[in-house]
Amino acid sequence: MNFTERQIEIIDASKDLIGRKGIQNLTIKNLAEKMSFSEPALYRHFKDKTEILKSLLLFHREIIKSGIFKILNSNQSSLEKFQKILKFKFDHIKKNPAIVMIIFSETSFQYSSVLSSIVSKIMKQRSKKIIELLKEGQKNNEIRNDIDPEQLATIIMGGIRKTILNWKLEGFKSDLNLEGEKLWITIEKLIKK
Amino acid sequence: MNFTERQIEIIDASKDLIGRKGIQNLTIKNLAEKMSFSEPALYRHFKDKTEILKSLLLFHREIIKSGIFKILNSNQSSLEKFQKILKFKFDHIKKNPAIVMIIFSETSFQYSSVLSSIVSKIMKQRSKKIIELLKEGQKNNEIRNDIDPEQLATIIMGGIRKTILNWKLEGFKSDLNLEGEKLWITIEKLIKK
DNA sequence: ATAAAGTTAGTTAACACTAACTAACATATT
DNA sequence: AATATGTTAGTTAGTGTTAACTAACTTTAT
Known part of the structure; x- marks a missing residue:
């Protein structure tokens, strides 16, 4: 996961293309055009298109992972941690609409298998973290004890x-952070003791 | 929305193709092969591919709509209605995995606008119905009054x-109806008074 | 006899990717 | 210091494949 400068430029350009018109807008032609060089030049930096997409996903996973790690290992109540994680997520998504496009596409093209296995892996990891946090909150008597943490995680995620999908379907017009705050208020009411 | 016999056969074949390998598996070639006729024969029954997809979606919307209508207008408590709706949905989805594939996909770019506008319209209508039902439940003192029905609808949907996505990502192996029941138990606990 | 439903044989356009080559720069050898 | 060798990052031109779709003709059913 050590990228060259040029690779990061390409990843950024890919993000931009996807963020604008979805994953189907990420073509070698469009990408090369955006980079202002010829199509084959791309292959000097990445083996193939799948590798570009993979890198894009892994690059972002790291950012989110370390952000959430910091929150989880901080000195706050479980509910506060929850709130911070939600805020962090919505913030990151707002800044990187490309991620939304990928996460909600899943099926797309021939590289769907590579993509969806990475996406589903990421989702599983996140789910695990949330379940742990819920259990912690139940132990600390912050969160209701009468509910299965796994089910709760499903509902929260x-x-x-x-919320993100609604934002997307409205053309990214509404204030995602505000929607995130409203969501948190409801979730907190539902799960706290 | 009056389809000929042959059109319904084509819609069914499309459903089968999508259900097996996702929306990217719905090609004119595959569809013609499945129908055991040549590719141009399709164009005797539908103007273009988008029209096929549209028909598939509208066809199903009717089924779900009338199913939910019956439940909503029955003589049951709001919570019971909720349970029935969930059951009905999971049942229908289980029988029609193609719908999942469409709902969770962002299609390639010619027909994406048509498709996503239909999908988002359907989702909005469903959301409206759920919000109404939640309000009804709050009036009847069955459902907690201290929570915004709109937010609650977002969380429930x-x-x-x-739950459906998890089922898909596990390769449709788990028992969706069972997962649906577990989900309902949790939702009921969270929202009832 | 006519209209509906099918056929064959194509078109056009987009796609990811490759072959062959080159200018500019970096490193190693004498 | 000058030359030889190698590398990086790009070029032009083109491949094969797949997609949706069409024109023109044929068969089938009423």
Whole structure:
């Protein structure tokens, strides 16, 4: 996961293309055009297109992972941690709409298998973290004890995704951070003791 | 929305193709092969590919709509209605994995605008119905009054979608109806008074 | 006899990717 | 210091494949 400067430029350009018109807008032609060089030049920096997409995903996973890691290992109540994680996520998504496009595309093209396996892996890891945090909160008597943490995680993650999806379907016009705050208020009411 | 016999056969074949390998598996070539006729024969029944997809979506919307209508207008408590709706949805999805594939996909770019506008319209209508039902439940003192119905709807729909997505990512192996029941138990605990 | 439903044989356009080559620069050898 | 060798990052021109779709003709059913 050590990228050259040029590779990062290409990843950024890919992000931009996807963020504008979805993953189907990421073609070698468009990417080369955006980079202001010829199509074959891309292959000096990445083996193939899948490798570009993969790099884009892994690059972002690292950012989110370290952000969440910091929150989880901080000195706050579980509910506060939850709030911070939500805020962090919505913030990051707002700045990187490309991620939304990828996360909600899943199926796309021939590289779908590579992509969806990475996406589903990331989702599983996140789910695990949330379940741990819920259990911690239940131990600390902050969160209701009568509910299965796994189901709760499904609902919370589902709520986050749905909020993001609504934002996308409205053409990214609404204030995602505000929607995130509203979501948190509801979630907190539902889960706290 | 009056389809000929042959059109319905084509819609069914499309459903099958999508259900097996996702929306990218719905090509004119594959569809003609499945129908055991040549590719141009398709164009005797539908103007173009987008029209096929549109028909597929509208066809199903009707089924779900009338199913939910029956439940909403029945003589049950709001919570019971909720449970029935969830059951109905998971049942229908289980029988029609193609719908999942479409709902969770962002299609290639010619027909994406048509498709996503239909999908988002359907989602909005569903959301409206759920919000109404939540309000009804709050009036009847079945459902907690201290929570914004709109936010609650987002969380519930998100939970449903996430459950379905998990099922998809596990290769449709788990028992979706069972997962649906577990989800309902949690939702009920969270929202009831 | 006519209209509906099919056929064959194509078109056009987009796609990812490759072959062959080159200018500019970096490093090693004498 | 000058030459030889190698590398990086690009070029032009072109490949094969797949996609949706069409024109023109044929068969089938009423």
